[in-house]
Amino acid sequence: MSHTIIDTGGSRSFPTDHALLEGAVDDGDVVIIIGTKAGARLSDAPDGKVAVVVELGTECLGVHTGEAGGDEGSNVIGFARFRLGESDPTDLVELVRQPNTSPEAIDAARAAFESAGLVVAVCNDFAGRIVDRLIRPYYNEALRQLDQGLASAKDMDLTLKLGLGYPEGPIELLERTGLSHHFEVAQALFEAYGEPAYAPARRSRVAMLRGE
Amino acid sequence: MAEFKTVGVAGAGTMGAGIAIVAARAGFETVTFDLKVEILDGARKQTAAFFGKSMERGKLTQEDVDAILGRMRGTTSLQDLGVCDVVIEAVFEDLDVKQELLTGLNNLCPAETIFATNTSTLSITEIAGPSGRDDRCVGMHFCLPAQLNRLVEMSPGLNTSDETFEMAWSFCEALGQIPVKTKDSPGFILNHFLIPFNNDVVRMVDAGVAEPSDIDKAIKTALGYPLGPCELLDMVGMDTQRLVSEALHGASHDPRAACPALVKKMIAAARLGRKSGRGFFDYDGPAMFGA
Numbered sequence: 001m002s003h004t005i006i007d008t009g010g011s012r013s014f015p016t017d018h019a020l021l022e023g024a025v026d027d028g029d030v031v032i033i034i035g036t037k038a039g040a041r042l043s044d045a046p047d048g049k050v051a052v053v054v055e056l057g058t059e060c061l062g063v064h065t066g067e068a069g070g071d072e073g074s075n076v077i078g079f080a081r082f083r084l085g086e087s088d089p090t091d092l093v094e095l096v097r098q099p100n101t102s103p104e105a106i107d108a109a110r111a112a113f114e115s116a117g118l119v120v121a122v123c124n125d126f127a128g129r130i131v132d133r134l135i136r137p138y139y140n141e142a143l144r145q146l147d148q149g150l151a152s153a154k155d156m157d158l159t160l161k162l163g164l165g166y167p168e169g170p171i172e173l174l175e176r177t178g179l180s181h182h183f184e185v186a187q188a189l190f191e192a193y194g195e196p197a198y199a200p201a202r203r204s205r206v207a208m209l210r211g212e
Numbered sequence: 213m214a215e216f217k218t219v220g221v222a223g224a225g226t227m228g229a230g231i232a233i234v235a236a237r238a239g240f241e242t243v244t245f246d247l248k249v250e251i252l253d254g255a256r257k258q259t260a261a262f263f264g265k266s267m268e269r270g271k272l273t274q275e276d277v278d279a280i281l282g283r284m285r286g287t288t289s290l291q292d293l294g295v296c297d298v299v300i301e302a303v304f305e306d307l308d309v310k311q312e313l314l315t316g317l318n319n320l321c322p323a324e325t326i327f328a329t330n331t332s333t334l335s336i337t338e339i340a341g342p343s344g345r346d347d348r349c350v351g352m353h354f355c356l357p358a359q360l361n362r363l364v365e366m367s368p369g370l371n372t373s374d375e376t377f378e379m380a381w382s383f384c385e386a387l388g389q390i391p392v393k394t395k396d397s398p399g400f401i402l403n404h405f406l407i408p409f410n411n412d413v414v415r416m417v418d419a420g421v422a423e424p425s426d427i428d429k430a431i432k433t434a435l436g437y438p439l440g441p442c443e444l445l446d447m448v449g450m451d452t453q454r455l456v457s458e459a460l461h462g463a464s465h466d467p468r469a470a471c472p473a474l475v476k477k478m479i480a481a482a483r484l485g486r487k488s489g490r491g492f493f494d495y496d497g498p499a500m501f502g503a
Contacts (some may be wrong), residue, residue, distance in 0.1 A: 082434040092433040121430035123422035130422050130430040134441075137468065138409050151401050155392040159401040162363035162390060163355050165438040170405075197468055 002028035003112040006044055008035030013055055013081035013089055020116035030112045032079075039064035042076065051105035053077045053095075053112070058132075058188035061096045061125045073100025077109050081118070082131050085178030094129040095122045127192035128185075136186045136198055142170035143179075143201035179207030216383050217241060220296035222313055224286065227330055228302035229255035230358030233262060235300075236283045237359075238387045244286045245293050252286040259284070262359055294320035298383060300352060302330040305459060307338060314343035326376055326383075328352040332403050333459040336396040337369035346371040350380040353400055354389070365400040366391045398463035407460050408468035410453060411475075413441040417492070418474040424492035442492040446485035450478045 005024040011034040014021055020032070031045040031052045038055040042064050045052040052075055054064060061078035078096030083089040093113045097106055110120045123130050146153055157169020174182055183204035190198035200208075219235040221228050224246035232255065236242040246252050263280065266272040272280075293299050299321065301313055314327050321327075327349045329339050340349030351367030364384050368377045384391040394400045399407060417424055428440020445453060457471035478484070478491065485491030 082430070090434045092430055094430060119429060119433040121422065121426040121433070123426060123430075124420060126419070126421050130416070130427055131434045133416065133421065134409065134412055134427075134431065135435070137412060138405060141405065141408070145404070149395060150397055150404070151392065151394045155394065156401055158390070159363060159365065159392045159394070160405065162361065163402040164406065167436040 001030060001050070001108050001111045001115075003030040003032055004028035006031060006033040006038075006041060008033065008037035008041050010036040011038075011055060012036075012057070012083055013079070013093075015089070018116065020113065020118065023116055030108050032109075032112065049075065050108040051075050051077055051102075051112075053079050053109045056080045056096060058127065058185055060127055061098060065098065067098075070099055073098035073102070075102050075105040077101060077105055078125065079109070079113075080129065084173070085176075085181035087177045091117065091119045092131070093118045093120050094131065095120055096125050096129060097122060098125050128189045132185050132189065136182070136189055137195075139170050139174055139182055140186060140197060140199065140201040140204075143174070143203045146171060147202060174204075178212070179204045180212055183208040215379060216297040216386070218243065218296045220245065220293035220299035222246075222290075222293065222299060222301040222317070223303035224251045224255035225302065226258070227354060227356065227358055229258045230356070230360075231300055231302055231330065231354055232284060233259055233280075233359040234354070234387050234389065236280045240283065240387075242284045243292055243296060244284070245288070245290055246286070247288060249288060252288065256286065290316055291320055293317060294322075296321060296325055298326045298328060298380070300328045300330055302354075305331060305333065305455070307334055310334065310339045311342050314339065314349065318344040324348075326350065326380055328380060330354055333399055333456060333463060335369070335398070335463070336367050337371065340369045340371065347373045348376045350377055351396060351400070352380065352384060353402075355402065362388065362390045363402075364389045364391050365394050365402060367394050367396045367400060369396050399460045399469075403456060403460060404464075407453075407456050408466060410441055410445055410448075411457060411468055411470070411472050413445065414453075414472040414474050417442070418472060446491035446493055446495075449485045449487050450475050450491060451484055454479060 002025045004027060005021055014034055029050045031049050033041055034055045042054055056078040065076050080094050081089045082092040095109055113120050121130060153171040157172050160166045160169045183200045186198050186200040218241040221232045221244045224244050232242050232244045263277045267277060299317055301310060303309055303313055310329060329336060329351055330353055331339060332353055336351040340346035343349055346369060349369055350372050353365040355361040355363045366381060366384060381391050424442035428442050431437050432440050454471045454475050457469055461469040482488050483490045486495050489495050
């Protein structure tokens with residue numbers, strides 16, 4: 001299964017060279033649209049492709065495809081390569097499907113990413129997909145508890161590393177990758193879900209206001 | 213350390229047995245108390261199996277193990293803890309049970325004996341309150357499996373004296389463990405973060421966001437966690453997740469700590485996780501946590 005890349009510029013998923021980009025051909029079976037304007041360029045994909053895969057930010061796929069009372073779905077799939085702040089993108093690609101997305105489209109998109117050495121997890125079309133939806137409340141709580149004196153940043157990080165085998169504690173990880181980016185993602189999820197757990201923690205708001 | 217020679221462990225369940233191994237391995241005379249002989253027998257078997265593996269892996273010699281076992285004894289008489297310099301309680305996670313135990317120990321132990329509680333969710337201050345020596349009580353939360361995981365969350369209660377906390381901290385280091393200081397707050401650090409996180413995962417599965425296998429793959433790949441959260445929940449067991457959630461939610465009233473409906477359904481459907489052969493995933497046969 002071959003793939004074609006349409007690059008609209010400024011991709012968070014593929015900011016530099018990658019095997020996926022290098023392996024692209026003209027007129028492939030799968031069209032992968034990357035960059036900040038990927039959703040707006042959906043109509044650039046030729047008809048008759050097995051899958052059209054569009055890079056997402058914090059928005060849902062339905063923003064670009066429209067929704068139809070729970071029956072939406074076609075050969076169009078969303079994706080994002082998970083990345084915290086300005087750190088390097090990870091190998092995780094979250095593929096976003098809708099209720100009636102064709103299984104052939106999912107299989108073809110998965111094959112394209114996996115052939116480039118990436119790891120694919122499939123999820124339905126919810127804000128925050130899998131990882132952001134789970135970790136943003138945890139990061140917010142770590143920042144709030146730092147303010148409330150539950151423990152020092154060092155002890156909090158050490159506890160989560162020793163206790164659960166996490167490679168990095170939440171505070172050191174957020175400080176390394178950028179608290180402002182956490183603010184942006186948490187704010188988007190707070191607007192989507194309205195749940196207090198997603199409301200960006202004070203320290204991330206301070207970082208955002210300082211442009212850090 | 214010079215001050216402490218004899219360590220008491222109250223409760224010979226999984227945690228108590230692990231703590232006793234840690235204490236004896238570090239060179240302390242160790243007395244483990246439990247009301248039931250069969251629980252003490254179980255702890256002895258768990259201890260023998262653990263040291264058997266340690267020898268297989270070349271970490272300890274037969275001579276080492278004989279010396280360690282020579283420092284360990286079990287008892288069904290609470291009075292036998294009266295000789296201890298420090299007593300670590302690891303009994304059932306119930307405030308009344310822990311308060312009653314410490315009050316009883318207060319009548320048996322010398323005034324300078326320090327009481328430590330291994331509670332994972334209850335308040336150190338509340339456990340220590342009626343003990344008669346709340347200035348000499350401290351939280352020492354060991355992490356499962358205690359004999360392998362070096363982390364200990366150390367928490368002073370409101371009335372814990374600085375001297376007691378410092379002595380307990382030094383004792384923890386003398387055990388070969390790594391102490392971290394946390395406030396006397398529900399769930400301390402580890403469970404404060406882990407229990408709601410795991411509940412969020414369960415709610416995510418229930419909401420149909422993704423399959424458990426995809427959630428695990430995503431978290432492990434994106435964050436480098438050694439276990440996916442669904443694998444971890446299957447290892448912990450849904451019955452335990454319910455207990456810890458209810459304990460934490462009762463203390464914190466954090467909505468994320470409330471036990472999710474799907475956990476209760478999985479318990480009703482005997483999908484407890486590894487221990488019942490089926491949870492989020494299917495298993496060939498029952499296997500105990502840490503085995």
